[in-house]
Amino acid sequence: MNNKFVFALLFKLAMNLVLAWAAFGIIGRNPFTYIIALGIATTVINLVLGDLFVLPRYGNTVASVGDGLLGVLTALVVDQLVPEFATTPMTLLIYGFTILVGEFLFHNYLLNSKLITR
Template sequence: MRTGMTLLIKFILTFVSAFIAFDLLLNNDISWILLLSLVAMLINYLIGDLMVLPAKGNMIASIGDGLLAAITAYIFDLLIPAFTTSWSTLLWFAILIGIAEYFFHLYLKKDEKVAP
């Protein structure tokens, strides 16, 4: 149950970052932002939290999570005509995710009850 709550927190952090970058700055539809947040959260969890964080540490994992999230949003832009990005919003998204993930990883490392 603790891992589920942690993933919910990660989703909320991802959604807030995506909302700021893609709704407030570009006015994308909230349903696409929700889907992007879910996909980016899952990718960042599987790659960033389970593989990169234990092997390379918090800073590298946080930067990688930001880059992975921006790449995911860019792929969404290519595949979904109704969803748009710009270089500046992708940069903002990567920065916001990187910052959020840095502090999220600190929480993960402190909480021994969260399953890897």
Template sequence: MNKTAAALLVKFAITFIAALIALSLIIPNWWWAVLVIAIIGTAANYFLGDLIILPTYGNVLASIGDGILAALIAWVVALVWPVVEITIIAAIVYAVIIAVAEYFFHMYLESSEEVQP
């Protein structure tokens, strides 16, 4: 497994754990619904946050953008999938956890020459 694939797996794990905390412990969502949100959020944050925003605007804006995007994705999934519930508190907690985790993840990406952002 190359370093980029390993970094994406770590990114997914971070997103899934953050989603479990915010979307399963704060409000009662099924783990498989949280898994779907984490998969969509990981893909969106990778393509938009890591490939576009991070190289152009830097770590802080990319991390904030990743947190906001993750919360928006969870909110949209809850709107279109009746089995998923979300509250404003859960969305904020999810956004903050993602933003903080992504800040450190981006520092790793920028310091590693073997990982292609």
């Protein structure tokens, strides 16, 4: 694993943590522990499915939309499993959209730096 990939992975984790905190911490007032868990889960799921599988095969737009939807689905699963964590349509919309935009920009970095090839 090269340093560029490690940096990209840490950046993706930080981005997902900030986006989860903005949607579900600031707006949704959820416990920070579950926001961290959601950010980590979203990072891992989107890395494996979005960045390593979908992005090289179908391109940035499809991968970004998929990452946004996977983020929302992950938040809904956490909502169902954890009684102390709650989502609303607004927090889900904000989370999904911000992930879509963030991942679109992140995918451009991955493709331009040749960490992922199409």
